[in-house]
Amino acid sequence: GDSVTQMEGPVTLSEEAFLTINCTYTATGYPSLFWYVQYPGEGLQLLLKATKADDKGSNKGFEATYRKETTSFHLEKGSVQVSDSAVYFCALSDRVGKLIFGQGTELSVKP
């Protein structure tokens, strides 16, 4: 079946460092891809999405590009802040609407 694999955490960075969180997927057809974020004590919320190959999703300085050839959707940010500390989830949506998540990657940003 369809699946999503994320790089393991936790990831610890200093403020203003560059962030990459890797995400790869396995799916039949052409899924839509998402990044969700869970801040401490809060529910999950959408960070960004891409719905077709070569699309780039972006929000709050984060970016991810839908790469069909490598089945990847890596999350990047050029300069992280302490307020970015959270758990990040990569997800895909198949053609019938089922939403499947990866394991989550915990990010901790130190001042």
Place this chain on the structure above:
Amino acid sequence: DVKVTQSSRYLVKRTGEKVFLECVQDMDHENMFWYRQDPGLGLRLIYFSYDVKMKEKGDIPEGYSVSREKKERFSLILESASTNQTSMYLCASRLQGAKTEAFFGQGTRLTVV
């Protein structure tokens, strides 16, 4: 604002009890989901409903059932709770279609003793 409301934030139940987790959304969404969230395992899909009375098993349906009699409400049922079902349970909803955003409830922390 879309609101997804789960009936309880915290629940403690005894082994063997029948447990009902309720989820209500107020935006007329067709799709609703139940996940459990465990450290290191991420969100695992238990059941998915794409319309009233329609459901599809997710990756870990064993020990669970669901009910969707009305569009706005999606219930998760633990027929006979066991300690390995202690977890955080998350409900989500979204409009029909693969490209739409899902909205999540705050979660129910269930402890089975």
